[in-house]
Amino acid sequence: MSLNHIRPWRNIYRRKSRQIMVGSVPVGGDAPITVQTMTNTLTTDVAATLDQIQRSADAGADIVRVSVPDEASAKALKEIVRESPVPIVADIHFHYRRGIEAAEAGAACLRINPGNIGSKQRVREVIQAARDNGCSMRIGVNAGSLERHLLEKYGEPCPDAMVESGLEHIRILQDNDFHEFKISCKASDVFMAAAAYQQLADATDAPIHLGITEAGGLTSGTIKSAIGMGNLLWMGIGDTIRVSLSADPVEEVKVGYEILKSLGLRHRGVNIISCPSCARQGFDVIKTVETLERRLEHIKTPMSLSIIGCVVNGPGEALMTDVGFTGGGSGAGMVYLAGKQSHKMSNDQMIEHIVEEVEKKAAQLDAQPASATQAAE
Numbered sequence: 022m023s024l025n026h027i028r029p030w031r032n033i034y035r036r037k038s039r040q041i042m043v044g045s046v047p048v049g050g051d052a053p054i055t056v057q058t059m060t061n062t063l064t065t066d067v068a069a070t071l072d073q074i075q076r077s078a079d080a081g082a083d084i085v086r087v088s089v090p091d092e093a094s095a096k097a098l099k100e101i102v103r104e105s106p107v108p109i110v111a112d113i114h115f116h117y118r119r120g121i122e123a124a125e126a127g128a129a130c131l132r133i134n135p136g137n138i139g140s141k142q143r144v145r146e147v148i149q150a151a152r153d154n155g156c157s158m159r160i161g162v163n164a165g166s167l168e169r170h171l172l173e174k175y176g177e178p179c180p181d182a183m184v185e186s187g188l189e190h191i192r193i194l195q196d197n198d199f200h201e202f203k204i205s206c207k208a209s210d211v212f213m214a215a216a217a218y219q220q221l222a223d224a225t226d227a228p229i230h231l232g233i234t235e236a237g238g239l240t241s242g243t244i245k246s247a248i249g250m251g252n253l254l255w256m257g258i259g260d261t262i263r264v265s266l267s268a269d270p271v272e273e274v275k276v277g278y279e280i281l282k283s284l285g286l287r288h289r290g291v292n293i294i295s296c297p298s299c300a301r302q303g304f305d306v307i308k309t310v311e312t313l314e315r316r317l318e319h320i321k322t323p324m325s326l327s328i329i330g331c332v333v334n335g336p337g338e339a340l341m342t343d344v345g346f347t348g349g350g351s352g353a354g355m356v357y358l359a360g361k362q363s364h365k366m367s368n369d370q371m372i373e374h375i376v377e378e379v380e381k382k383a384a385q386l387d388a389q390p391a392s393a394t395q396a397a398e
């Protein structure tokens with residue numbers, strides 16, 4: 022249960038945005054901040070794409086984006102949408118026909134910039150297809166592909182140019198009386214993206230899709246995303262997020278969740294609190310945490326586990342976690358349940374034992390009425 026009323030320094034006041042639907046998933050308003058990723062398989066390879074979508078959904082993805090670069094991909098999309106466990110966003114660039122085909126194929130949302138698809142008539146046709154098929158849209162401004170007239174006006178990509186681009190695309194949709202859209206303004210430069218998102222947050226009430234684009238590999242991209250998106254989320258900006266990594270989409274989902282988890286904005290699975298370890302450790306903390314992360318991947322219930330090397334910080338951390346283990350002497354440590362010292366356990370049986378205790382606690386939390394746990398979401 023959330024204790025933020027007695028810990029006001031943990032509160033984040035979310036920007037008030039209006040809510041849209043991406044298929045069955047609400048985005049914006051008071052809906053939970055959703056986590057997205059994007060497939061990197063050939064869309065025409067339906068089996069491989071669905072496999073990636075399924076793995077991403079298992080890791081917690083609420084929404085998955087799929088590229089639709091050609092007509093064959095739009096055809097494949099129909100099958101993908103039918104089998105997918107989560108709503109699919111079709112990624113469209115320039116070609117308005119792909120947008121219409123994707124909407125007809127059942128995409129829940131089109132990622133498309135209406136200013137880039139040509140004549141007013143074409144824009145109208147895409148909007149009509151979206152409307153007819155219950156499909157929302159995402160305007161995706163990217164510092165790397167700003168319109169020429171804005172680059173000429175501003176001299177180089179900058180937050181003002183990005184926001185102006187976004188507002189121009191918004192106007193086109195509004196002029197066509199289409200309001201089911203969200204918007205992103207991504208840049209690989211953290212400062213530029215953060216400044217652009219802050220301006221955008223003031224300029225529109227549309228739900229905001231956050232992202233630091235082309236952030237890099239798993240480690241560097243995670244850090245960049247956590248700094249950029251973390252700051253914005255902390256300010257209350259962002260209704261849905263995508264971490265862009267040169268890595269498996271499943272990693273993007275995991276990192277996205279970790280960012281939300283560290284800000285208390287979303288909870289899923291076991292939040293492991295562990296010490297870095299040092300000469301005082303009563304067991305191998307690093308190896309244990311690595312193993313437990315793997316062994317506890319299947320737990321979706323929000324809960325916490327502390328794995329601490331010794332009594333310097335162990336009992337204190339265990340006070341605030343559902344299950345805890347603190348290293349001691351003679352090859353054994355102490356197990357804590359619900360913050361209280363419970364029983365001793367030998368190091369060599371500890372992993373199996375902790376997995377059992379966590380599974381037991383998860384089952385117990387799952388059995389509680391929703392009202393007791395929903396505060397955590």
Ligand code: SF4
Nearest residue numbers: 296298299302330331
């Ligand atoms: S909790 Fe103990 S083992 Fe872990 S880093 Fe601190 S002093 Fe070292």
